[in-house]
Amino acid sequence: MLISRYERMIARRYLLPGRSEAFIAVVAGFSLVAVMLGVAALIVVMSVMNGFRAELFDKITGLNGHAVVQGYGGQLRDWRQVVADAKATPGVTDATPLIEQPLFASFNGRVEFAQVRGMRIEDIRANPALKGKEVLGSLASLQSGGEQVAIGSRLAESLGATIGSSISIINPSGATTPFGTMFRTVQYKVAAIFEVGVYDFDKIFVIMPLEDAQTLLLLGDGVSMVEIDTKDADKVGPILAPLVDKVGSKGQITDWRMMNRELFEALSVDRIVSFTILSIILVVASFNIVSSLIMLVRSKTRDIAVLRTMGASRAALMRIFITVGTAIGAVGVAAGGVLGFLFITFRAQVVQFIGLVTGQEIWNPQMRFLTELPARTDPFETIGICVMALLFCFLATLYPAWKAASTDPVQVLRYE
Template sequence: MLISRYERMIARRYLLPGRSEAFIAVVAGFSLVAVMLGVAALIVVMSVMNGFRAELFDKITGLNGHAVVQGYGGQLRNWRDIVAQAKATPGVTSATPLIEQPLFASLGGRVEFAQVRGMRVEDIRNNPTLKGKEVLGSLARLQPGQEQVAIGSRLAEKLGATIGSKITIINPAGSSTPFGTMFRTVSYTVTAIFEVGVYDFDQIFVIMPIEDAQTLLLLGDAVSMVEIDTVDPDRVQQIIAPLNDKVQGVGQITDWRQMNRELFEALAVDRIVSFTILSIILVVASFNIVSSLIMLVRSKTRDIAVLRTMGATRGGLMRIFVTVGTTIGGLGVAAGTVLGFLFITFRAQVVQLIGLVTGQQIWDPSMRFLTELPAKTDPFETIGICVMALLFAFLATLYPAWKAASTDPVQVLRYE
């Protein structure tokens, strides 16, 4: 929108009204603050939602892959052939044999549920979700046949375990005796304690070399599943489609969407609802802009009439008031963007501060899955939020600007 020099001058004067019009300035200030808070809230919430989904996706697929081939009866005897066929499939980046079984872990009279996972030593060391996540000890110390394990940090807290502790893994499917089935118990030395950042994983996982897991579960040379990673997780179904016929009768393929459908669908719905509700703040801010401009038009009626008699056009007056309103909105958008990024940058400190003030734990890992508040800002989404806020501010100026342009100078100045 092109605006002339004198129109810019008048718009600047109207943005900074005099002392007699201080109330209008206060209302305009509230409008700016409302836009700022709305933009900041949208940027923060959408970034947190994006970060939450991205972190969950990375952690879940990092440990469970983009898809898994699960054997019927929990066993894959020909897993080497399946691994070879998977690696030969275009689009598949890796195929990893796994053993996973829910069992129990015990130490010093404490018994906790544990998800025992057996992996090849090289896969444990190179897994991106586990690599570098040791709290104590080192995953590199795990060796087959040495009865060594790595456990999650939350499980270690529950058991009271540390490096060098001897924990007992209890397998209910033990050997049969005349007196019934005897539980199979094996003691392992804790050589590493890790924290991947997902509460549910950190409180149950016990990782050991795959050979030791086969011995513990009496599987022989079998594994439970083969984990598959692809170049594009969003196209995982199309990429692994050629494997369906090859594993038919032996096992079934399940991708990450099927394994976590309810969780990611709930996140998508929550994201849409949060965006819709927080957008109402921008609508309210737009009404504030309308109110402040209507008050400004009413207080400047005589000035508008004088400008009309001096040759100002209706279009020029509309541009003046549209400029005033969009400037308020633009300043609010700029301030809201800065505030939003400051909140995202220092989100951990903000959460701690709120917790200290309220006396409540704002971010409970047991309820939120992740141990820390995540955030991932999408530049295009941020630009979209700013454009939407500016559009609302622009639309809010149209009616007051039209009212100003419709002022009849004859009626206003008749008795002057």
């Protein structure tokens, strides 16, 4: 919308009301602050939701892959052929044999539930979810047959174990005797303590070499599943479709969407609901802009009448008041963007400050899955939020601008 020089001058003067119009300035200030808070809240919440989903997805698929081929009965004997077929499938980047079994871990009389995972040494060292995540010790020290394991940091805290501690892994499915099934208990030395960043994983995972896991679970040369990574996680179904017929007699393919469907669906619904609720703040800010402009129009009725008699058109008056309202909204949007990015940048400090003030733990890893508050800003989404806010502000100016343009100068100046 192009405006002339005198229209810009008048709009600029109306943006800075005099002393007699201080109340109008206060209302306009409230409108600006409301727009700022609405934009900042939307940017922060959507960035946190995006970061939460992305971090959770990276952590889950980093340990579990984009899909797994699970053997029938919990065992996959011909796993080498499955790995070869998977790697030969277009779109598959890697296939990793592994053993995963829920067991128990014990140390100094403490017993905790543990998810024992057996992996080849080279796969342990190359796994992106584990690589560089050691808190103590090193994954490189794990050796096949060395009776060594790596455990999650939360599990280490629960057991009271540290580097060099000898923990016992208890397998309830042990040898069968005339007196019943005897638990199989094997001691392992803790060689590394890791923290992947997902509370549930750090609380239960015990990583050991594949051969040691086979010995512990009496699997011989078998594994329980083959983990598969693809080029595009969102297209995992079509990519693995040719593999279904090849491995159908050996095991069942389950992708990440099937394994975590409820979690990611809940995140999607929460994201939509949060966006809708927080958008109401922008609607309220728009009503504030309507109120401030209506009061401005009423206080400038005489000025409007004079401008009309001097030749100002109705369209010119509409442009003036639309410019005033949109300028308030634009400043609020810009300030909201700055405030939102500051909050995202210093989110850890903000969470700590709120926790100190309220005396409550704002980010509880046991409830939030992740150990720290994530954030990932989508530039296109941020631009969309700003455009939406500006659109609301623009629409809010139309009615007051139309009222100003509809002012009859004859009626206003009749008694002047």
